[in-house]
Amino acid sequence: MGKVIRFQFEIDQEHMNELESLMKLGGLKTKKELLNNALTLLKWVVKQTGRGSTIAAMDERDGTYKELSMPFLDAIAANGKLAASHAAESENLTVAAAAPAHVGSRAFRVGSKK
DSSP: OOOOOOOOOOOOHHHHHHHHHHHHHHTOOSHHHHHHHHHHHHHHHHHHHHTTOOOEEEOTTTOOEEEEOOHHHHHHHHTHHHHHHHHHHTOSOOOSSSSOOOOOSOOSSEEEEO
């Protein structure tokens, strides 16, 4: 691990409540753990999108899926070569927190596809 840098930002109470709820749901004890898990997921999403993959949640019961739709992902797809190059630099995605990151079958903002 390199030099430790303090990272601060402002957030409204509604978003803070949402973050705390997600921390509780995932069994995370610190905001650092939350950030580490979120960064791991984001790096995985960038890597997959840069390779041309679609990020989606699949309903295994009927095979339908809901694609994650975000302007950020559209930009990654448009700059796919750059994203794939960046992702290759961090091929082994790990979380520095005690709780392991898990890419499951849930997406936050979705657009339906069948």
